[in-house]
Amino acid sequence: xxxxxxxxSIIKTAESEVESTGGGKIAAIVLEIGKLSxxxxxxxxxxxxxxxxxxxxxxxxxxxxEPEGKANCAECETEYRLEKIYDSCPKCDSxxxxxxxxxxxxxxxxxxx
Ligand SMILES: [Zn+2]
Numbered sequence: 520x521x522x523x524x525x526x527x528s529i530i531k532t533a534e535s536e537v538e539s540t541g542g543g544k545i546a547a548i549v550l551e552i553g554k555l556s557x558x559x560x561x562x563x564x565x566x567x568x569x570x571x572x573x574x575x576x577x578x579x580x581x582x583x584x585e586p587e588g589k590a591n592c593a594e595c596e597t598e599y600r601l602e603k604i605y606d607s608c609p610k611c612d613s614x615x616x617x618x619x620x621x622x623x624x625x626x627x628x629x630x631x632x
Contacts, residue, residue, distance in 0.1 A: 555621035588621030
């Protein structure tokens with residue numbers, strides 16, 4: 520399951536982060552998971568609850584940011600919203616583009632007490 524490996528790796532990263540700063544508790548964590556990342560936020564929340572028990576993230580407040588998909592057309596340079604990764608430019612119909620946002624999958628912030 521995709522979501523499970525994501526949560527597992529977030530926990531690992533958080534743990535080593537706390538270790539490297541000399542211990543403490545994680546008060547809050549902010550995740551950035553773009554709309555085009557293919558992650559189902561609902562199942563992520565569900566798996567999160569199961570996985571963080573007995574870990575350093577057990578009592579942390581979780582915030583998930585979901586940046587919209589955005590792209591810049593490689594042909595006409597129009598900037599447009601991407602609902603799906605394969606959407607074409609609404610102006611010239613070109614499928615070639617640079618994705619500006621929406622594919623994020625990372626820890627944006629860790630607040631350690
Ligand atoms: Zn275009």
